[in-house]
Amino acid sequence: MGVTLKELAASLNLSPTTVSRALNGYPEVNAKTRKRVRDAAERANYHPNTRARSLATGRTHAIGHVIALSDSHEIVNPVFADFIAGAGEAYSRAGYEMVLSMVPDSDEAQAYRDMIARGAVDGMIVHGPKLNDPRIALLTQLGVPFVVHGRSSGVDAPYSWLDINNNRSFRRATEFLLQLGHRRIALVNGLENMDFAMRRRNGYLQALHEAGLTPDPALMRQAEMTEVFGHSAATELMRLPDPPTAFLSSSMLVAYGLRRALVDQGCRMGRDVSVITHDDDLSYLPNGRDVPLFTATRSSVRDAGRKAAEMVLSLISAPGQGPLTCLMETTLIVGESTGPAPGSRPRDTARQ
Amino acid sequence: MGVTLKELAASLNLSPTTVSRALNGYPEVNAKTRKRVRDAAERANYHPNTRARSLATGRTHAIGHVIALSDSHEIVNPVFADFIAGAGEAYSRAGYEMVLSMVPDSDEAQAYRDMIARGAVDGMIVHGPKLNDPRIALLTQLGVPFVVHGRSSGVDAPYSWLDINNNRSFRRATEFLLQLGHRRIALVNGLENMDFAMRRRNGYLQALHEAGLTPDPALMRQAEMTEVFGHSAATELMRLPDPPTAFLSSSMLVAYGLRRALVDQGCRMGRDVSVITHDDDLSYLPNGRDVPLFTATRSSVRDAGRKAAEMVLSLISAPGQGPLTCLMETTLIVGESTGPAPGSRPRDTARQ
DNA sequence: TTGAAAGCGCTACCAT
DNA sequence: ATGGTAGCGCTTTCAA
Numbered sequence: 001m002g003v004t005l006k007e008l009a010a011s012l013n014l015s016p017t018t019v020s021r022a023l024n025g026y027p028e029v030n031a032k033t034r035k036r037v038r039d040a041a042e043r044a045n046y047h048p049n050t051r052a053r054s055l056a057t058g059r060t061h062a063i064g065h066v067i068a069l070s071d072s073h074e075i076v077n078p079v080f081a082d083f084i085a086g087a088g089e090a091y092s093r094a095g096y097e098m099v100l101s102m103v104p105d106s107d108e109a110q111a112y113r114d115m116i117a118r119g120a121v122d123g124m125i126v127h128g129p130k131l132n133d134p135r136i137a138l139l140t141q142l143g144v145p146f147v148v149h150g151r152s153s154g155v156d157a158p159y160s161w162l163d164i165n166n167n168r169s170f171r172r173a174t175e176f177l178l179q180l181g182h183r184r185i186a187l188v189n190g191l192e193n194m195d196f197a198m199r200r201r202n203g204y205l206q207a208l209h210e211a212g213l214t215p216d217p218a219l220m221r222q223a224e225m226t227e228v229f230g231h232s233a234a235t236e237l238m239r240l241p242d243p244p245t246a247f248l249s250s251s252m253l254v255a256y257g258l259r260r261a262l263v264d265q266g267c268r269m270g271r272d273v274s275v276i277t278h279d280d281d282l283s284y285l286p287n288g289r290d291v292p293l294f295t296a297t298r299s300s301v302r303d304a305g306r307k308a309a310e311m312v313l314s315l316i317s318a319p320g321q322g323p324l325t326c327l328m329e330t331t332l333i334v335g336e337s338t339g340p341a342p343g344s345r346p347r348d349t350a351r352q
Numbered sequence: 353m354g355v356t357l358k359e360l361a362a363s364l365n366l367s368p369t370t371v372s373r374a375l376n377g378y379p380e381v382n383a384k385t386r387k388r389v390r391d392a393a394e395r396a397n398y399h400p401n402t403r404a405r406s407l408a409t410g411r412t413h414a415i416g417h418v419i420a421l422s423d424s425h426e427i428v429n430p431v432f433a434d435f436i437a438g439a440g441e442a443y444s445r446a447g448y449e450m451v452l453s454m455v456p457d458s459d460e461a462q463a464y465r466d467m468i469a470r471g472a473v474d475g476m477i478v479h480g481p482k483l484n485d486p487r488i489a490l491l492t493q494l495g496v497p498f499v500v501h502g503r504s505s506g507v508d509a510p511y512s513w514l515d516i517n518n519n520r521s522f523r524r525a526t527e528f529l530l531q532l533g534h535r536r537i538a539l540v541n542g543l544e545n546m547d548f549a550m551r552r553r554n555g556y557l558q559a560l561h562e563a564g565l566t567p568d569p570a571l572m573r574q575a576e577m578t579e580v581f582g583h584s585a586a587t588e589l590m591r592l593p594d595p596p597t598a599f600l601s602s603s604m605l606v607a608y609g610l611r612r613a614l615v616d617q618g619c620r621m622g623r624d625v626s627v628i629t630h631d632d633d634l635s636y637l638p639n640g641r642d643v644p645l646f647t648a649t650r651s652s653v654r655d656a657g658r659k660a661a662e663m664v665l666s667l668i669s670a671p672g673q674g675p676l677t678c679l680m681e682t683t684l685i686v687g688e689s690t691g692p693a694p695g696s697r698p699r700d701t702a703r704q
Numbered sequence: 705t706t707g708a709a710a711g712c713g714c715t716a717c718c719a720t
Numbered sequence: 721a722t723g724g725t726a727g728c729g730c731t732t733t734c735a736a
Contacts, residue, residue, distance in 0.1 A: 088454030102440030
């Protein structure tokens with residue numbers, strides 16, 4: 001492969017020790033020698049062997065991400081890719097590598113154990129936390145620095161996390177639709193054993209509750225967040241005797257399927273029906289018709305990935321600090337023409 | 353971290369040598385001893401340290417993927433995530449790790465060099481090849497086993513690749529639309545310095561040519577494959593004096609933006625206008641209205657990732673073999689009600 | 705300011 | 721069938 005330290009040292013008539021020190025910025029090395037070494041290293045395209053270095057130092061300069069494959073929506077979800085892109089960016093800036101492990105979700109816990117036991121990573125990011133997620137206790141017990149993307153309700157012990165304020169996001173979106181006069185608002189959610197989905201539902205319920213409305217279970221759906229689900233959910237919901245006039249969607253893919261179903265049924269977006277979705281950015285639409293609110297845009301997800309990566313790196317370099325947390329607020333963007341047009345469809349109440 | 357081989361050996365009153373041999377399935381070890389060792393390893397949750405092992409063997413059991421970040425559509429593209437998922441699956445089955453490196457695309461070549469020079473990977477997958485892509489010569493020269501996802505026109509030296517038959521795919525899609533009577537077919541393509549995009553355009557042009565039609569440059573668009581692009585392209589194309597009656601899209605995200613724009617302008621999918629897109633799977637639609645053809649579905653992309661991974665692994669384990677290649681054909685799925693309805697919009701010709 | 709040598713955890717060669 | 725030992729490429733005491 002590449003040149004080794006020993007070879008480089010020999011070519012310079014220096015000891016490996018000195019060369020190592022020169023390259024790693026140790027102060028005791030002569031400025032002249034250092035320059036000589038640096039130049040030679042550059043010319044020879046010398047890069048220290050990661051494996052050897054980490055064997056010697058005990059640090060791998062790698063962060064692990066485990067993806068459970070049966071959560072097929074997880075990896076397929078474009079939002080996931082954005083998060084990974086952001087994290088990867090932060091890693092490479094810091095000279096870290098990202099190790100991705102895709103496993104059948106039955107092997108998930110073992111995948112975490114393995115990565116650690118084999119000394120493959122210095123830290124980990126936990127994706128898609130569920131309620132009471134056992135991975136948090138596992139990693140804590142193993143003593144690995146880690147950051148959860150999301151939180152896990154039911155886990156009491158402290159841990160580091162970065163999350164979007166899902167509750168607030170959906171509460172606000174619901175309030176907004178209520179203000180527009182909507183009374184039948186459908187919630188097309190992710191699986192509610194996922195922590196984020198539960199928080200979103202709670203936000204939705206809270207808003208309804210505060211408006212003195214009783215939630216209709218028929219309007220609440222949950223499943224893996226795919227276009228297929230969005231499509232079938234919308235189709236079925238519109239067949240109800242008293243169909244919803246607005247939809248809250250948990251994912252851009254769901255929203256795509258959902259809008260498609262609505263359109264095929266002749267609904268006009270933003271007139272006959274309103275759709276608000278999380279994790280999407282339709283700001284290019286001329287007047288934000290059915291997207292009065294972006295609860296999180298693509299680029300904010302990338303920011304989240306970057307931020308989460310920086311958090312693990314920080315935990316690694318300064319092990320003393322307590323758990324780090326970061327709650328990201330979402331952005332409200334209201335287009336010009338938002339609710340359904342008056343009278344375009346029977347409605348419980350007049351709009352403001 | 354975990355237990356070491358030495359510790360395990362000590363606890364068994366055996367030499368590290370024997371334990372290593374027992375665990376690695378060397379034949380000369382006593383069956384009884386082997387069982388004893390295996391059990392103890394299991395109990396202690398022993399996993400050999402990857403770094404130490406690869407230092408000793410010279411093999412890392414890792415495959416590298418470099419993603420150039422300014423190609424923002426590349427990672428954001430859900431299809432990319434599917435490919436990675438498929439590859440990751442194959443890796444973990446084979447006991448390999450996936451190392452992902454996200455770099456600003458100015459550093460791309462160096463990122464490849466680095467990964468190799470630092471001995472971080474045994475092989476690589478090259479993503480998003482452009483015309484005459486220099487990475488192929490680079491990796492060949494470095495002597496690393498690698499597989500290209502796609503091909504690079506202009507590169508003469510042989511190399512291993514896996515590609516979808518983009519030319520044929522788009523030729524067939526175009527022919528199909530021509531048969532339906534369409535004469536003005538828009539091509540909403542990826543950037544044409546990307547090899548796949550050029551092949552798709554060629555397929556489109558060939559079909560037009562064979563039908564005796566002259567391509568209209570005004571109907572051909574290329575840009576990064578985002579919804580934003582799809583939306584603006586469709587909007588602008590529909591403003592033409594003689595707008596297209598059908599669209600060929602290179603990506604599901606583009607198609608989403610594109611359909612959205614069409615719908616907002618009052619077009620009815622599959623009646624006023626037809627849309628065919630690559631890399632999407634809308635088979636859940638009731639009658640496949642505007643999706644008569646899937647040139648590649650999500651799951652086929654995952655298969656491609658799996659297959660590409662298996663190819664690199666094979667190159668690594670059997671270095672002798674010549675370049676491996678794999679051309680995947682796409683699937684034609686025609687829905688019940690495909691072209692625009694007769695007379696719904698001015699048309700050059702009657703439909704069949 | 706520089707170098708020699710030990711050792712990180714493992715495999716592989718050479719003995720026994 | 722089992723063990724001793726060298727060495728993978730690097731960092732890091734300890735000496736000079």
